[in-house]
Amino acid sequence: MELNQKNIxxxxxxxxxxxxxxxxxxxxxxxxEIGVRQEVAAGMAGVGTKFLSQLENGKETAELGKxxxxxxxxxxxxxxxxxxxxxxxxx
Numbered sequence: 001m002e003l004n005q006k007n008i009x010x011x012x013x014x015x016x017x018x019x020x021x022x023x024x025x026x027x028x029x030x031x032x033e034i035g036v037r038q039e040v041a042a043g044m045a046g047v048g049t050k051f052l053s054q055l056e057n058g059k060e061t062a063e064l065g066k067x068x069x070x071x072x073x074x075x076x077x078x079x080x081x082x083x084x085x086x087x088x089x090x091x
Contacts, residue, residue, distance in 0.1 A: 015088045021058035023067075028056040030074045045073040 017023050031041045042052040047066045055062045055070060071078060081087075 016086075019058065020060045020062065024056045024058040027052075027070060027074060027076070030076060031056075034074070041070075041074070045070045 012022075012026050012029050014026070017026065031038070036044070038052050038056075039049050042049045045052070045066075046069055051062070051066055052070060055067060068078065083089075
């Protein structure tokens with residue numbers, strides 16, 4: 001089941017992210033998993049609380065540089081590869 005099809009109360013699946021909402025939901029899940037409030041997480045990442053809130057809510061125009069900062073501080077990585085080499089696709 002892909003991330004966007006999961007019930008909001010269920011744990012998200014790491015892997016392919018296709019929408020800003022999926023990315024935001026995963027960031028929110030990770031933040032809660034490590035047990036920090038938005039204000040603390042935003043400070044750790046060097047972004048404002050408003051930015052983090054908007055990012056977690058799937059804002060489509062979120063600044064890429066700040067988004068990458070948040071991902072790094074949350075312990076998440078971004079990998080880019082051709083679809084033909086997708087390690088997550090079903091075989």
